[in-house]
Amino acid sequence: MSRTIHINLLRDDERVSSNPVRMRVMAPILCGFALVALLVWWHIVAAANAARQREEAAIAATTDDLKPAIAAFDALVLRVNAARAEIDQIGRYRNGRVVFGDMLAKLPDVVPASVQFTSVTIPPPYRPPAKKEDKPPVRSATKTGASATAVKPAGPAPEKVFINFAGLVDSAETAARLKAAMAGPAFAGLVKSAEIPGGAFKMSSDGSGQFLFEISCECTERSFK
Structure with a gap:
């Protein structure tokens, strides 16, 4: 029986890799x-x-x-x-204008002949004080959280406008008819109401037998918008 003997004749530093790519x-x-x-x-x-x-x-x-x-x-x-x-x-x-020209032009058509005006005055417009909000904003709860309904602040309140007439009249009936005429259709759209203030109808002190009167007419509110 033959025996094969392998003899390695390469030194360690002579060994090379079989990979064709050399690093x-x-x-x-x-x-x-x-x-x-x-x-x-x-x-x-x-x-x-x-x-x-x-x-x-x-x-x-x-x-x-x-x-x-x-x-x-x-x-x-x-x-x-x-x-x-x-x-x-x-x-x-x-x-915001309040025009009184048409009203003054129509006065001769509605004023009785026995009425004598002594003054016509238009006082400065009056603005009522703003009202405070009593109720807080309404809040509603949802699944995602709570939300508040915002309350939009109101603008300035409109101004109240008055025109006042004073003069002499022969009787209370004539003064009442004049007051009704002031608030009648002749001045519709301008005069909202007319009244004789308390104590504003009294006997004249000049001995003429006539009466002193005052009529205050509340007109359409003035609003600057």
Whole structure:
């Protein structure tokens, strides 16, 4: 029987790998590729930064050129807003006018011949004090939480306007007819009610037999809206 003997004649430092790719050859190549890729990436980033800086400089230059136009536009907007505020204010004053010209022109048609006016006065409009809210906002609970219903604050109360007449009359019946005429259809839309205040009807002290009277007419409320 034959016997096979294997003799290893290679030293350890002469051994090589069976892999055809040599790491000592590929390592420098891979490092070179990585360096090239890094240089390309740095070049792209630098170019992007330069482009962004040029764009920012162009925007800044354009903004500087537009500053006078922007200032002029802002001034024009302020003027327009001021003009609108004045127009709105004039409109509110127009809506708040109470015109007495037509009423005074119609007085000869409704005033009895025995009535003699001694004064017609229009006191300053009166604005009643605002009422305080007694009830808190209504709150309703839901699955997601509680919500409060906001109460919108009311605007200023309308102003009460009066026109007062004083004069001489021959009798209480004539004064009553005059009061009814003041609150009648002739002045509808202007006079809401007319009354003779307490103590405002009395005998004249001049001995003429006539009576002094005053009639206060509450007119349509004045509201600046």
